[in-house]
Amino acid sequence: xxxxxxxxxxxxxxxxxxxxxxxxxxxxxxxxxxxxxxxxxxxxxxxxxxxxxxxxxxxxxxxxxxxxxxxxxxxxxxxxxxxxxxxxxxxxxxxxxxxxxxxxxxxxxxxxxxxxxxxxxxxxxxxxxxxxxxxxxxxxxxxxxxxxxxxxxxxxxxxxxxxxxxxxxxxxxxxxxxxxxxxxxxxxxxxxxxxxxxxxxxxxxxxxxxxxxxxxxxxxxxxxxxxxxxxxxxxxxxxxxxxxxxxxxxxxxxxxxxxxxxxxxxxxxxxxxxxxxxxxxxxxxxxxxxxxxxxxxxxxxxxxxxxxxxxxxxxxxxxxxxxxxxxxxxxxxxxxxxxxxxxxxxxxxxxxxxxxxxxxxxxxxxxxxxxxxxxxxxxxxxxxxxxxxxxxxxxxxxxxxxxxxxxxxxxxxxxxxxxxxxxxxxxxxxxxxxxxxxxxxxxxxxxxxxxxxx
Numbered sequence: 001x002x003x004x005x006x007x008x009x010x011x012x013x014x015x016x017x018x019x020x021x022x023x024x025x026x027x028x029x030x031x032x033x034x035x036x037x038x039x040x041x042x043x044x045x046x047x048x049x050x051x052x053x054x055x056x057x058x059x060x061x062x063x064x065x066x067x068x069x070x071x072x073x074x075x076x077x078x079x080x081x082x083x084x085x086x087x088x089x090x091x092x093x094x095x096x097x098x099x100x101x102x103x104x105x106x107x108x109x110x111x112x113x114x115x116x117x118x119x120x121x122x123x124x125x126x127x128x129x130x131x132x133x134x135x136x137x138x139x140x141x142x143x144x145x146x147x148x149x150x151x152x153x154x155x156x157x158x159x160x161x162x163x164x165x166x167x168x169x170x171x172x173x174x175x176x177x178x179x180x181x182x183x184x185x186x187x188x189x190x191x192x193x194x195x196x197x198x199x200x201x202x203x204x205x206x207x208x209x210x211x212x213x214x215x216x217x218x219x220x221x222x223x224x225x226x227x228x229x230x231x232x233x234x235x236x237x238x239x240x241x242x243x244x245x246x247x248x249x250x251x252x253x254x255x256x257x258x259x260x261x262x263x264x265x266x267x268x269x270x271x272x273x274x275x276x277x278x279x280x281x282x283x284x285x286x287x288x289x290x291x292x293x294x295x296x297x298x299x300x301x302x303x304x305x306x307x308x309x310x311x312x313x314x315x316x317x318x319x320x321x322x323x324x325x326x327x328x329x330x331x332x333x334x335x336x337x338x339x340x341x342x343x344x345x346x347x348x349x350x351x352x353x354x355x356x357x358x359x360x361x362x363x364x365x366x367x368x369x370x371x372x373x374x375x376x377x378x379x380x381x382x383x384x385x386x387x388x389x390x391x392x393x394x395x396x397x398x399x400x401x402x403x404x405x406x407x408x409x410x411x412x413x414x415x416x417x418x419x420x421x422x423x424x425x426x427x428x429x430x431x432x433x434x435x436x437x438x439x440x441x442x443x444x445x446x447x448x449x450x451x452x453x454x
Contacts, residue, residue, distance in 0.1 A: 148213040174208025239346035266337030278317040289432040290444035308369030316344035362395040371403040378409025398451040
């Protein structure tokens, strides 16, 4: 039975190679200009068609089939060398089945699908007489990625509510540079459980593969998830440990995340998981002039601050204090070694899972307040900071407040960063500088966006 299965696997390889030969005879592997001549009888190739990407994808398929053939031949050689009767080996029928599924059928199916989905430039017919190709389609082999980025035509042939004939699902341009990681992320069984790979998705995001593709698998959750605490308790109480998946962290509970633990697994925002310390922030007087109090900030615009954004690293304490003042604040968060997103949500607040790479998902002139602390410091490139500040200016409404909280940098770089903040000609309500160390300084500022009527 085992010999028959191996022979069938070899037969499938022969059929697949024959299919590649048919592709060649049909003209799929011609040069760029020859493709258009062969299929569309035009001499000029479409400039946007990436023949190199097409060639790379075909090469990947051939490599996969070569590796599969080598693996099957090696298996046959080992069986011949050992002269072992398959019926007397420890390998069960279930193991034979698993071998065929994982080592033969699945790789061949992937190669087969990849060949069938190779896209050539096509005439758009009624819409346009020019040659057009879906962007990035030949960059990836994994079927689910190709299905995701392929434009989705409206079913009834009409324009949709957005005024377009099709919907383009977007991925970050750097996904092309992280092809291996993205294909690993999108390799799953549709409708089954996703792998516990949020750390892989975050790695893709922070390296520019953002936005990520949607997936058609079921996200995992803690098997012992408990009901969250009531809102009057959750703001200032550590959540239940059972409500977090701890597999990708060094710690396995919230107590382990205390700042005194050197093996807590994160370095930014130390002490953020200690509620006794968090309760003191923005409400108690400090000896440093750079520490502003929430009541003093809100008094500048009484009744006008209703919604805002906290852009930084933390567990939502700023949003919790603002919630007590009937102000709704969304907190950006990344899980940099600790469950910051889960912590914010379990406190009854709203985490926004975004990176520095991303344009903020808010409309123009909508926020009353933007607060930033503990994230954008002197490490940040000035050009990147410029793009971020202009995006904040975009979403902050006229009369809204920008609260720069304890920004720090090297003393010699302070003039450069001060220019970045002052270039928008915001009104200064508060401005304070304090020494952080011998070579570093703190800057805190409260600035108001001016009206810009045109």
